[in-house]
Amino acid sequence: MIDTVKIRARVVSVTDRYHHGDLRRALIDAAVEAVGETGPSALSLRAVAKRAGVSHAAPAHHFGDKAGLLTAVAAEGFDRFADALERAWTATGDFDAVGAAYVRFAIDHRAHFEIMFRPELLHMDDPDLVRASVRSREALHRGSGTDGPDAAFNARALAAWSLAHGFAELLLAGNFPRAVLDDPEGAFKAVAAATALGRG
Amino acid sequence: MIDTVKIRARVVSVTDRYHHGDLRRALIDAAVEAVGETGPSALSLRAVAKRAGVSHAAPAHHFGDKAGLLTAVAAEGFDRFADALERAWTATGDFDAVGAAYVRFAIDHRAHFEIMFRPELLHMDDPDLVRASVRSREALHRGSGTDGPDAAFNARALAAWSLAHGFAELLLAGNFPRAVLDDPEGAFKAVAAATALGRG
DNA sequence: GCAGCCGTCTTGACAGTGTCTAGTTTCCGT
DNA sequence: ACGGAAACTAGACACTGTCAAGACGGCTGC
Numbered sequence: 001m002i003d004t005v006k007i008r009a010r011v012v013s014v015t016d017r018y019h020h021g022d023l024r025r026a027l028i029d030a031a032v033e034a035v036g037e038t039g040p041s042a043l044s045l046r047a048v049a050k051r052a053g054v055s056h057a058a059p060a061h062h063f064g065d066k067a068g069l070l071t072a073v074a075a076e077g078f079d080r081f082a083d084a085l086e087r088a089w090t091a092t093g094d095f096d097a098v099g100a101a102y103v104r105f106a107i108d109h110r111a112h113f114e115i116m117f118r119p120e121l122l123h124m125d126d127p128d129l130v131r132a133s134v135r136s137r138e139a140l141h142r143g144s145g146t147d148g149p150d151a152a153f154n155a156r157a158l159a160a161w162s163l164a165h166g167f168a169e170l171l172l173a174g175n176f177p178r179a180v181l182d183d184p185e186g187a188f189k190a191v192a193a194a195t196a197l198g199r200g
Numbered sequence: 201m202i203d204t205v206k207i208r209a210r211v212v213s214v215t216d217r218y219h220h221g222d223l224r225r226a227l228i229d230a231a232v233e234a235v236g237e238t239g240p241s242a243l244s245l246r247a248v249a250k251r252a253g254v255s256h257a258a259p260a261h262h263f264g265d266k267a268g269l270l271t272a273v274a275a276e277g278f279d280r281f282a283d284a285l286e287r288a289w290t291a292t293g294d295f296d297a298v299g300a301a302y303v304r305f306a307i308d309h310r311a312h313f314e315i316m317f318r319p320e321l322l323h324m325d326d327p328d329l330v331r332a333s334v335r336s337r338e339a340l341h342r343g344s345g346t347d348g349p350d351a352a353f354n355a356r357a358l359a360a361w362s363l364a365h366g367f368a369e370l371l372l373a374g375n376f377p378r379a380v381l382d383d384p385e386g387a388f389k390a391v392a393a394a395t396a397l398g399r400g
Numbered sequence: 401g402c403a404g405c406c407g408t409c410t411t412g413a414c415a416g417t418g419t420c421t422a423g424t425t426t427c428c429g430t
Numbered sequence: 431a432c433g434g435a436a437a438c439t440a441g442a443c444a445c446t447g448t449c450a451a452g453a454c455g456g457c458t459g460c
Contacts, residue, residue, distance in 0.1 A: 019426055019437055039320040041241055045418060055439045057419080062437090066418065117373045120239035124374075155387075155394040158376070159363065162391060166366025167358070173317045174324075176358070187355075191362060194355040196396035219408055219455065245447060255410045257448080262408090266447065403460090410453070417446065424439070430432085 024062045024072075026052045031073055035111035040121065045069065070115050071123045077112030078132035081105055085139040096192050098143030099164040100185040106168035107184060114172070117165075140164075144197075160197055167191060224262045224272075226252045231273055235311035240321065245269065270315050271323045277312030278332035281305055285339040296392050298343030299364040300385040306368035307384060314372065317365075340364075344397075360397055367391060 020026065030051040035043055045066050046056045063069040088101035106113040115121060122129060141147050144160030167188055170176060180187040220226065230251040235243055245266050246256040263269040288301035306313040315321060322329060341347050344360030367388055370376060380387040 023437080041318075041320055044416080046416080056417095057440080058438060060419065117369070117375075118241075119374055120241055155390040158367070158380070158387070159391045159394045161375075162366035162370060163359065163363050163395070164366065165370055166362035166364065166368075168366075169317070169369055170362060170365055174319055175317075175361075180358070187358070190355040191359045194359045194397075195363070197394075223408080244445085246445080256446095257411080258409055260448065401460100403458105405456105405458085407456090408454080411451085412449105413451105414449085415447095418444095420441105420443080422439100422441085424437100426435105426437075428433105428435085430434105 020052075020054065023052065023054060023058065027054075027059055027062060027069065028072055028076065031069055032111045035073070035114065040070070040111075040114050040118065043070075067121060067123050068126075070121050071126045071129050073112060074116045074122055075126065075128040075132045077109060077116045078129070078136045080109060080112065081116070082132065082136035082139045085136060085143050089139065089143040095144050095160060095197060096189045098140070099160065099167075099192055100188050102140070102164040103168050103171065103184050103188045106172055110172060113168070156197075159195070163192065163195060163197065164188070220252075220254065223252065223254060223258065227254075227259050227262060227269065228272055228276060231269055232311045235273070235314065240270070240311075240314050240318065243270075267321060267323050268326075270321050271326045271329050273312060274316045274322055275326065275328040275332045277309060277316045278329070278336045280309060280312065281316070282332065282336035282339045285336060285343050289339065289343040295344050295360060295397060296389045298340070299360065299367075299392055300388050301343075302340070302364040303368050303371065303384050303388045306372055310372060313368070356397075359395070363392065363395060363397065364388070 027048060030048045031043065034048055034051060043066075045059050048069070049056045049058050052058075059066075059069055063072060084101050084105045085098055088097045091097070116133075124130075140161060141157050144157055146154045146157035146160065171180065171184060176187075227248060230248045231243065234248055234251060243266075245259050248269070249256045249258050252258075259266075259269055263272060284301050284305045285298055288297045291297070316333075324330075340361060341357050344357055346354045346357035346360065371380065371384060376387075
């Protein structure tokens, strides 16, 4: 308890010091914020630095370059994504719910999601990114009832993934009517039902 | 015949003149080329201008700004997209083929496709873009057997669109194994078959 | 046939961008 | 207490998109 207080005090007071304390974390948060406001294309590294209250070159020290920062965001996103999918699967045990969680994540963590599937913005060979993205792929395969060694070649697995991903992408891009936006998870379940991919 | 020759000769010889002749067309082509090489995020208006052999500010005159150029590319893309979907539908009359055409288009016209569904890069209120995108949406609804007044709210229509779109996006982003890349249309048909969305 | 207009394109400038280098500040192990 | 290493700053560079002003040339009205 004493430790907790100590650490909190340190983190707070540390903000205006030369050594930030946890600048890496702060930069990721600032990047997520900025992406949430302006989209990933318009993201400026200098604006992120300013938001975190550090000099314009500080991000490069922690992430190498712009793609490095986005890679860190994507990796964090994939980890939370895997958590969400696993949670939905263990709670309900059917694909409808996992797919709905897929869509829900895209909406609630839009900034992360908009970066996660953009290879040209990332360092695709980053170990953390690879680990996290494999983790969420596995969670999804489990959730679509297509677990196993050759899940990648399984038509059912590809169908489940494509359906959820396409739904999420089209939704975020503004291609769906109001009714879908009002109840995205319900809409997705209706869509999944229309494909007989329902329970798996 | 004489006219054709005359026009061709004019277009060719006109390239190095002060008045380009069809700079608008040339800039769109150059943009598509550049996007195909470097992706949409790294697209530089100045690089496009250089590629077309004109000054760096020439694009702005025809398209207003960068988003204007991309909007023109997207509109052209949606028109060709609608053509392709309509062709597949009238030729075969089933959804499998229309979905396969969806995927085929994303691969063959990757540069167009990568721009078409990125609202933050476009002027979404551009009349040409709206017209063309509505056209391809209608073609798709026809192709998924969900034509009619309330097609947008039809779960089956959303399912078909989501499936094809998700498959295409995931494929382009490099998330599918080699086997899928070798025969994308066949893979999609197998995926569609797994959903009971097969014939419509 | 030719004067002038207007659309087409160029030139130059500006603020903002990512990234590199060198330098300054601070922490931490000894 | 001190020396090395890590964290961060400051300045510079080439490049970006956009804007204003000007140069050019095809077309229309006479």
